[in-house]
Amino acid sequence: MPSALYFRAMRCSFTILLLLMAMGLCGCQKALFPKDAPRTQYETYDRTRSHLTPLEEPDVFGNPQPALRARLSPPE
Numbered sequence: 001m002p003s004a005l006y007f008r009a010m011r012c013s014f015t016i017l018l019l020l021m022a023m024g025l026c027g028c029q030k031a032l033f034p035k036d037a038p039r040t041q042y043e044t045y046d047r048t049r050s051h052l053t054p055l056e057e058p059d060v061f062g063n064p065q066p067a068l069r070a071r072l073s074p075p076e
Helices: 006-024 039-047 068-072
Strands: 057-060 064-066
Touching: none
Parallel strands: none
Antiparallel strands: 057 064
């Protein structure tokens, strides 16, 4: 006959399993910060004046990399 300790361990593991399943289901929501949303007030300012700076540019091999030179240079 199983002891009370066995039932307590089974109930604890079942509770942990239910919590992990609930966390997995809650994690499948929409993104908190969408890619098309402005990240800073400066980006919002640039968008309203149609002066968008590219976020990525291709390198010599065609792989995308951050467009640091375009983003950090002073406005024209």
